[in-house]
Amino acid sequence: MAEGDTIMRLALRMQASLAGERIRAACPSSREPEGRPVASLDGRALESAESRGKHLLLRFSEGLVLHSHLGMKGAWHLYRPGERWRLPPSRAWISISGERAEAVNFSGTSMRIVRESELARDRRLARLGPDVLAPELSEERAAAALRGAGPEAELGEALLDQTLLAGIGNIFKSEGCFAAEINPWRRLxxxxxxxxxxxxxxxxxxxxxAVRSGRAPRSVHRRAGMPCPSCRGPIESRAQGDAARITYWCPRCQR
Ligand SMILES: [Zn+2]
Known part of the structure; x- marks a missing residue:
């Protein structure tokens, strides 16, 4: 699943390669976005690309916004004009093309074209906690946001709760706890x-x-039974929380 780092990197790349350009927009398959039709974006300038947690917001001239969420399996690909897509067009939801680049969405869970005023009323966005990647976010504020989970919540669960802090997914839940040497099963x-x-x-x-490199760390994530990079002991894994997402940790290094 794409986490906040992937979406921020994507927004930065779209900003660099498409912002300021008049856009051609199309739905290569029969799947249309919610809200306004894709034709309403055609010929407008892309003004900015922004990530908010795991949400991507593309702002177009005259107050239209494309709001995308990738869910578990979706992806945006960026291509040079005319470059062959790595997946069939029948699986593409929307394509956005400028002079220098083409962005294509495959298999996302949410795609809406709305006015800025409608976006402000979106309940999913309104419920998001502060973005873990926001430049102005301090460690104190992020820690205070996590406290909102209440004292009984397990750390690993709280880290995934987008209403507390937005952008952290399953990889960085485990990797962040490992880097901090704290056991993800401890209660807040x-x-x-x-x-x-x-x-x-x-x-x-x-x-x-990871925003800079494009690569996520893999010290413990999906390494159950393999040696911990620090102490060489076996990494453990177990489902955590109501959604039963798998948590990976080293019981020796993480207290
Ligand atoms: Zn260890």
């Missing part, structure tokens, strides 16, 4: 402010590094 009521700030700060730093 048992964590000091220093520890919570350490987890928030480590997770954010790993994600910012």
């Amino acid at each position: 009521g048992d964590l000091s402010d220093t520890e919570l700030r350490r987890v928030a700060g480590a997770t954010r730093e790993l994600m910012l590094t």
Whole structure:
């Protein structure tokens, strides 16, 4: 699943390669976005591309916004004009083309074309906590946001709750806890402010590094039974929370 780092990297690349251009927009398959038809974007200038947690917002001239969420399996691909797509057009939801680049969405879960005023009323966006990657977000504020989960919540669950902090997904949940040397099964009521700030700060730093590199860290994620890169002991894995997302951790290094 694309996490906040992937969406921010995508927004930065779209901003660099498509912003300022008049856009040709099309639906290569029969699947249309919600809200206004794709033709309403055609010929407008793309003004900006922005990530908010795992949501992507493309702002067009005269107040239209394309709001996309990739869900578990979706992806945006960026191509040079005329370059062959890596997936068949029948699986593409929308394509946005300028002079220098073409962005194509495959298999997302949500795609809407709305006015800025409608976006302001979107309940999914309104419920998001502060973006873990926002430049102005301090470790103190991020830790305070996580406290909103309540003392009984497990750290790994709280990190995935987009209403507390937006943008963290399953990879960075495990990797952030590993980098901070804190056990993801501990309850928030048992964590000091220093520890919570350490987890928030480590997770954010790993994600910012991934925005720059395009690669997620893999110290523990999907490495169950393999040696911990730090102590060489076996990495453990277990489903956590109501959604039963798998958490990976080293019981020796993470206390
Ligand atoms: Zn270890």
